[in-house]
Amino acid sequence: MTALVLLEVENGEVRQASRSALTAATRFGDVDAIVFGEGASAAAALPGIKRVLSVPGLATDLAEPAADLLASIAKDYSHIVASASASGKNILPRLAGLLDVQPIPDVVEIKDAETFVRPIYAGNALATVRSSDAIKILTVRGSSFDPAPKDGGSAPVETLDAPVSEKSVFVKVELSASDRPELEAARVVISGGKGMKDAANFKLLEPIADKLNAAIGASRSAVDSGFAPNEMQVGQTGKIVAPELYIAVGLSGAIQHLAGMKDSRVIVAINTDPEAPIFRVADYGIVGDLFEVLPALEKAL
Amino acid sequence: MKILVPVKRVVDYNVKVRVAADGSGVETQGLKMSLNPFDEIAVEEAIRLREKGVATEVVVVTIGVQAAQDILRTSMAMGADRAILVKTDDTLEPRAVANALKAIVEREQPGLVCMGKQAIDDDMNATGQILAAKLGWPQGTFASAVSVADGRIEVSREIDGGTEVVSLALPAVVTADLRLNEPRYASLPNIMKARKKPLETLEAADLGVDLASRLTVVSVAEPAERKEGIKLGSAAELVEKLKTEAKVI
Secondary structure, eight states: OOEEEEOOEETTEEHHEEEEEHHGGGGGGGEEEEEEEEEEHHHHHHHSEEEEEETTOOOOTTTHHHHHHHHGGGGGEEEEEEESSSSHHHHHHHHHHHHTOOOEEOOOOETTTTTTEEEGGGGGGGEEEEEESSSEEEEEOOGOOOOOSSOOOOEEEEEOOOOSSSSSSEEEEEEEOOOOOOTTHHHHHHHHGGGGGGGGGGGHHHHHHHTTOOEEEEEEHHHHSSSSSSGGSSTTSOOOOSSSEEEEOOOOOOOHHHTTTTTTTTEEEEEEEETTHHHHHEEEEEEOOOOHHHHHHHHHO | EEEEEEEEEOOOTTOOOOOTTTTSSSEEOOEEEEEEHHHHHHHHHHHHHHHSSSEEEEEEEEEEGGGGGGHHHHHHTOOOOEEEEEEEEEEEOOHHHHHHHHHHHHHOOOOOOEEEOOTTTOOOOOOOHHHHHHTTTOEEEEEEEEETTTTTTEEEETTEEEEEEEEEEEEEEEOOOOOOOOOOOOOOHHHHTTTOOOEEEEEEGOOOOOOSSSOOOOEEEOOOOOOEEEEEHHHHHHHHHHHOOOOOO
C-alpha cells in the first residue's frame, strides 16, 4: 500500500501540522508526498518519503484545481492524508466528492488501515469508524501525531503541471504579521476570553507571551465580540492545540473552547469566577482579577 | 437569483451530550434541538443578499426526520421564503447528504448554495465541499464576507494565518464561518407568518440517489477525563509550581 500525503510549505519550511500528517501517513506503508506551490525541496528533506510530487504552478488554497489534480492520481494510492488545517479541510473533502468517497476528518488515532478514531460533538465523544471506501481520504489532527523531523531524507522530486482553474480565481491573501510561533506548533499558548473586556486589553497577554515564547489564542466569544481576529480562535470551530502549557485567561471554558485545548499537557486558568468550568480541566488555577494577576505573573516570570 | 440554503437540526450548542452506556453512539433523546449555528449564519446571509436585491428567493432545505421541520420554520421566521423537508429516519453521512442535495439543486436550479461550514454534531466540515465537487461548481469555504457582482461571487475566507479572497464564477457553493454575520432574532409576527409559508415534504428514498453509508461506527466512547487540579493564591506561587512541579517552564 502507498499513501499520499499533502504537505503545506510556509516560508520554506514544511508546516509542523503537515509533518504530523506525514507521521500518520507512514502507518499505511510507503509514502509519496505532494506539494502545491513552491517548497518541494523542504518536503524532499523529510525522512520516510519515497518521492515528492511538486506542483509549483498551484497556490495551495485554491481547492478546485488542487482536488482535480489529486483525483487524477488518486488511483495509485490506498490513503490520501492531509493535516486538518484550513487548507486540508478545503481540498480533501472536495477530492472525496470527486471520487465519491466519504472523507474522515480530524483523525486523532489510527487503529488500522481502515479504522480511525475521531472526535464528535466538540470532542465530548470519540467515535471509532471503519471505512469501506477503496481509497481512504483523511485529515489528521496535528496535536495527535508527533511531527516527523525536518531533515534526514532525500526523496526525488517529480514536477507535475497544474490544471487550469477557470471557475475559481485567487484574488489576494492577507496574513496577520506576527513574530510569534504558530498556534498549533507553539510549546506554550496563552489565550484570552471574554473577561479581557476589549481588544486593547489583549495586549496585556503580549509581555507574558514574549517571556514564554508563546502563541496567543482566543475563545470563540472573544472572537465573536471582536476582541481578537478569527485566526486566533481556539476551539471546536477554530484551531485545535495541545501545547506543553496552556494558560487560559478570563475564559470560562465553554465546551466549544475545551474541545480545542483540553489535550494540553499542563493547563493554567485565571478567572474571577471560582465555578468557571475551565477550573475543572485546569492543573493550576488562580481565582482572581486578571488585571491584577497578569502584571504579577509577568513580574514573577 | 435563487439561493438554496441546506440546514441541519442538531443538539443545541449549549447542551452537553452523553455517550450511550453500550458505546453505540450518543444519547440525543429528549435533548433540546436547534438549527445548526453555522447554518443559521448561512440563512442570515442569504436573506441579506435578497434584501440587497442580489437574490430574489431564499429556499431552505433539510434532510432529516419529520421533526426537523421546526428548523425550517425557524429559518422562514428569520425570512426564508419557502422550505423543503427531505424526509428520512436514517442518519446520513455528508456524502449521502450531498447526493440528496445535488438532486434538490438540479430541481431548484439555484444560482448559489449557501450553507454552514460544519454541523456541530458530527463536526465533519465536508458536505459543502462534496456537494460543490459533485456539481462541478467552485467553492468558497469558511466565508467571513461575500459580495456578488457580474455573475461572480467574491468570498473572503478564514485561513490558518489570516484571510484569503477568492473570486468564483456562479453558480457556486459557499460555506459560512462564524464572522460572516450575526443572525437576526425572529420577531413574533414573523414567527406567525412563517407558519403560513410553503413547506414541501419529499421522501429521501424517492430522490433515487445513493444514500448508503461508507463508514461503520465501531464504537463511541467518552474522552479521558482530566483530573481537577489545585487552586493557588498568587502568580508567584504559580510560577514556582510551573518550574518545580510541572517542570514546564
